[in-house]
Amino acid sequence: MNPVLIVDDAAVIRTYYRTILTAAGYPVAEVGDGVDALEAALQQPCSLCIVDVNMPRLDGFAFLEALRREPVDQPPALVITTDRGDDIAGRCRRSGANAYLPKPVRPETLLAQVALLTGGRA
């Protein structure tokens, strides 16, 4: 299985997701901003992108919009953010995300959503 790519500028959040996902058997890769995420996603296919919105250099929406324009196999994307705008779910969808979760996310919620988006292939 290709790795789940975790994209978040907060190291503690990346570690939290990684701990949950690796314990469930998912291979994981991680980066700290949208620029590195785009580079990583274009270099190696991933089974899912878990994406924060607010990051330096390139935010999560801009990363997804850029990725969706690339002629590569498109992984599903799950946005997890502290943003609480009225239209946050719509904004996620328009940028190319398949699902959205508000932070903080519980382990069982994360695993359920990841299983759904990857077809349960841990």
Place this chain on the structure above:
Amino acid sequence: MPLRQPRPAPAAGSSGPRDRLDAADPAERRRAAQALAGQPRAVPRLGARLAIETDRAVRAALLDALVAIGSDTALGAVTALLTAEEPGARAAAFEAIARIEDARAVTLLLPLLDDAAADRRVHGLTALADRRDPLLVARLMRLLGEETDANVCAAAADLLGRQGDAAARPALLRLKARFRAEPFLQFATDAALARLAEA
């Protein structure tokens, strides 16, 4: 009385960089912003343009110009962008703030921790992540006792784990007890406590 030379009239069709900040061509707006980098009197125009600019390169040039000017008003315009609706604008502001020297940046960013919106308080803490300042540690300790949003608390605990010392341990333990049912906060607090123990 000394005689003054009359100013030459501007050539027809020409305009200064301040006027060109509103040009239709993004490349022209970017050049105008770059030309205004050393001009404190241009801060209101730079700030006004920054608030509405959507082109990424122009926005970066406006932010560079304001950081280069470095007055409180100029830096205030930069930090104001941290609470913009558009994530790209916020990301650009984070980048610019990374170039502001420590003490000034902390003074400018601390008020964000009192913002009514929790996600903006998180943005403020994220922007403060690499800063070292006694004011910040004291503010984080207070925040841990008062804050009710789990994301804000986790970001503050993470920061305190990096910047605090053994005196921060009781505040982190109280936070952990207060958010007993929140797995991410337990995880973040444990990580902060472990970091303090290693320091």
